[in-house]
Amino acid sequence: MTRDEIKDVVLEIIADIDEDAEMEGLNPDEPLRDQLDLDSMDFLDIVMELRKRYKLQIPEEDYPELATLTSCVNYLEPKLQNL
Amino acid sequence: MADSHYSLIIVGGGLSGLAAGIRFARFGESVLILEKHAIPGGLNSYYYRKNFLLETGLHAMTNYAAPKERQAPLNRLFRQLNLSRKQFNTHEQFSSRILFKDQLSLDFSNDISLLRENISAIFPHSIDSFDALLKFVQEYDPFTPREWISTRQTLNDYLKDPVLINMILLPLMVYGNSEEHDMDLGQFVIMFRSIFMEGFFRPDDTIKEFLDLLIDKFKSLGGEIRYKHGVSSFIQDGDAIKGVMLDNNKELYCDAIISTIGSPGTEKLLVGSPQSKHPVGQMSFVESIYILPHECKKTIVNDQTIIFYSLADDFDYCRPKHPIDSQWGVICFPENFKGLPPADHFQIRTTHAANYDLWKNVSRQEYKQMKGKYAQESRGVIEEIIGNFYQNVVYEDSFTPVTIEKFTGKECGAVYGSPLKVKDGRTAFNNLFVAGTDQGYLGIIGSMLSGVTVVNQHILSAG
Ligand SMILES: Cc1cc2nc3c(=O)[nH]c(=O)nc-3n(C[C@H](O)[C@H](O)[C@H](O)COP(=O)(O)OP(=O)(O)OC[C@H]3O[C@@H](n4cnc5c(N)ncnc54)[C@H](O)[C@@H]3O)c2cc1C
Numbered sequence: 001m002t003r004d005e006i007k008d009v010v011l012e013i014i015a016d017i018d019e020d021a022e023m024e025g026l027n028p029d030e031p032l033r034d035q036l037d038l039d040s041m042d043f044l045d046i047v048m049e050l051r052k053r054y055k056l057q058i059p060e061e062d063y064p065e066l067a068t069l070t071s072c073v074n075y076l077e078p079k080l081q082n083l
Numbered sequence: 084m085a086d087s088h089y090s091l092i093i094v095g096g097g098l099s100g101l102a103a104g105i106r107f108a109r110f111g112e113s114v115l116i117l118e119k120h121a122i123p124g125g126l127n128s129y130y131y132r133k134n135f136l137l138e139t140g141l142h143a144m145t146n147y148a149a150p151k152e153r154q155a156p157l158n159r160l161f162r163q164l165n166l167s168r169k170q171f172n173t174h175e176q177f178s179s180r181i182l183f184k185d186q187l188s189l190d191f192s193n194d195i196s197l198l199r200e201n202i203s204a205i206f207p208h209s210i211d212s213f214d215a216l217l218k219f220v221q222e223y224d225p226f227t228p229r230e231w232i233s234t235r236q237t238l239n240d241y242l243k244d245p246v247l248i249n250m251i252l253l254p255l256m257v258y259g260n261s262e263e264h265d266m267d268l269g270q271f272v273i274m275f276r277s278i279f280m281e282g283f284f285r286p287d288d289t290i291k292e293f294l295d296l297l298i299d300k301f302k303s304l305g306g307e308i309r310y311k312h313g314v315s316s317f318i319q320d321g322d323a324i325k326g327v328m329l330d331n332n333k334e335l336y337c338d339a340i341i342s343t344i345g346s347p348g349t350e351k352l353l354v355g356s357p358q359s360k361h362p363v364g365q366m367s368f369v370e371s372i373y374i375l376p377h378e379c380k381k382t383i384v385n386d387q388t389i390i391f392y393s394l395a396d397d398f399d400y401c402r403p404k405h406p407i408d409s410q411w412g413v414i415c416f417p418e419n420f421k422g423l424p425p426a427d428h429f430q431i432r433t434t435h436a437a438n439y440d441l442w443k444n445v446s447r448q449e450y451k452q453m454k455g456k457y458a459q460e461s462r463g464v465i466e467e468i469i470g471n472f473y474q475n476v477v478y479e480d481s482f483t484p485v486t487i488e489k490f491t492g493k494e495c496g497a498v499y500g501s502p503l504k505v506k507d508g509r510t511a512f513n514n515l516f517v518a519g520t521d522q523g524y525l526g527i528i529g530s531m532l533s534g535v536t537v538v539n540q541h542i543l544s545a546g
Contacts, residue, residue, distance in 0.1 A: 016165065017162065017165075018162065019167055019168070019169060020150075020151075020153075020169075037153055039153070039154065041159065041162075041163070042162065045110075045162075045163075048109075048110040048543065049110070051110070052109075052110050
């Protein structure tokens, strides 16, 4: 997957988890949690959705890597490169 | 064997089972719900009589929160189940009344300030202590497992006034207490928040549409549900459960299992299980439903949604010595919520504590006579409170602890399950968990939260 595709996947997953999420004007380098009002419960759902879709195991110590949109893409890029 | 093995089997298609099913279907592999009855819903289901759809349970849902309150239990529940809260139309109560003898009354709504004002007017000496209690309830963590703590003792320390204590306890006990006389403090806090701080509402439609919504979601995520498939025993393998044996003698296998049929019921499915550790609850109820033409609405209620009454001021929550206890109870007007689309009829529902044994150990004939006799006794009391209505009734029905047991498998018709709750959902078997009523969350929203919590804590986290 390309970086753009990965970004779209992440946004799509967030939109499915939170019907109120305002994706427009999202700053890719600011924490998602601050901008979207996601709580830790929603955050776990993102991790589980990634696990379900791509059989990705994301260990708890890696969660900080998913803080911003850009860091999500950086983290996922090598893991999803063959898809 | 592919079609007889599931990642998760859920026993019971009531609200906790459906919620657990959706949550797991969303992120897990295969999941099957086994429901003994021909339709879902369990204690909160529906049936048809004379072209009326009658709900077995729904007075009101609790835990009201506007869609924008993201952290409220109701909205978190919807997000966890991937259901749209925005498309779920809700109608708040007007206000409800706690009515004690001699017209002593406290009104409350989904805004706690109404209850505060009422307390301040009627129990002026207690308002400061009530504020202190509110603060305590807000700060208490009811989800940490701990020893049983007496609610009555705690309320004595805070409020002192015995009448006020009883008035506050009545709605909370009758809508969610499995113990007699007293209540565990954690349970009190959960009920206080869900009723006095969050409050009552109803959806646009009946429980049927709500159940349809859950079933559709569950199936769309790949879940499977089988009706008229009762579980007769568990297939044990050391300290794990390998699968279930059905009433039709078929066997199904699974990695994990969630039982929503209560602890005593679950223990019965264990082969050669020792004496039950979980006592059966003593509290059960008789519920009557009266249907009147829509016009009668004006003459009966002004703006109460639910009335909780006691004819005495020393209300004691316990199994009565008579078939019913008409000295206290609930009168609910399910059409009387803000902005509900007008229905063509008007309903009154009444609830009284009832004695299971006295309804159980009689002949069919006596049972019928008792139903008539006690419905009349109940009406006598209810009409004293809301005025005469019986002359206008076009249809009526009632059900007893025996009916509840028959249709939901709740032993002794114990609506709120065993007094001994399993807060963490664990059992003696490493892949068997209990959710719903006997985990300690009660009511429609509570039991659904329980289903979700047990899946999150024990099933999804392990994968
Ligand atoms: C008269 C009445 C009024 C109520 N009013 C309200 C209200 O207004 N608001 C509110 O929030 N709550 C109300 N409640 C409470 C609420 O209905 C329950 O707390 C809630 O529905 C419990 O759900 P549950 O999934 O834990 O249990 P249940 O609904 O009991 O679900 C268990 C399911 O398991 C099935 N089952 C049992 N044994 C087996 C077996 N061996 N194999 C397969 N399936 C089995 C049963 O058929 C049932 O469907 C009311 C209850 C009653 C009885």
